[in-house]
Amino acid sequence: MSDAHLTERPAADGPEPIDLTDEPIQLSNRDPESAPERRGTWSRRRRVAWAVAAVVGLAGAAVLGTAGMRIAQQKDADLATPDRVAGLVRDDSDRARSTSDYLRSGFAADIDLDSSFGTVYRDPADEKRSVLVFGGTTLLWQPERDLDSLFKLLTDETGKVTGLREVPAGRFGGVMKCGTTSGDGGDFAVCGWADHGSVVMAILPGRAVEDAGRLFRSIREEIQTRG
The missing domain is CATH 3.40.1000 (Protein Transport Mog1p; Chain A)
Incomplete structure (x- = not known):
């Protein structure tokens, strides 16, 4: 069955036939062209958000560390x-x-x-x-x-x-x-x-x-x- 495809015969009053082809069957109503881009966008956004949070955390820690060092140096x-x-x-x-x-x-x-x-x-x-x-x-x-x-x-x-x-x-x-x-x-x-x-x-x-x-x-x- 090289180029042929099989067609399931409909039962009486049954569902519409499903074509079984060599192409993958799409089980979603999403546009297949846009789905990978959306996943990539959300993935990049998450990475950026985590990176920003990490930078802010490090900056805050640096400020606290610098202030603590200055206090330790000057207090006595x-x-x-x-x-x-x-x-x-x-x-x-x-x-x-x-x-x-x-x-x-x-x-x-x-x-x-x-x-x-x-x-x-x-x-x-x-x-x-x-x-x-x-x-x-x-x-x-x-x-x-x-x-x-x-x-x-x-x-x-x-x-x-x-x-x-x-x-x-x-x-x-x-x-x-x-x-x-x-x-x-x-x-x-x-x-x-x-x-x-x-x-x-x-x-x-x-x-x-x-x-x-x-x-x-x-x-x-x-x-x-x-x-």
Whole structure:
């Protein structure tokens, strides 16, 4: 039966005959030309969806991993008050100690610290340019947010801090910002830094913001260490 085909004889009142040929019998109403394309499209869509999900998951894990590493690197901070720092000399007079204690206690009341300090550093070249430094150590999850909050509290105490902007934080990282406020002696610079293990602020009279930022960064390089 080379080219012939068999035809099933219909029974009385039975179904229509079915031709048995050499061609495959189609058991679907789908267009045979479009079916493979549709299967391929859906398969590609699934692969793309899984790939996107994997990339998003990896990106999220990378962000969490980077943040966790940064916290681990910064959380164990130590702060000291050496006799000399960045060309300045620590002022241990009663007046300076009273001022530094006032700043330290006020600062510690605004943020929960593991340890706190306040000190005054005298500029040997100009007594009117003494620098007041105060802050402490603690675990901070969002250093920039906490630093901004402290600048707002300082604004309430001293008057509006204007021109607040980020400046280079140096090798310890984190965030450092400086601005200007006014007092009885005129305008003076205010700077602060925060990382995941420490937060410190300083009042730097008689200096422009750029100079204050450089000096504050130098002070940080000498008073901060990490365990």
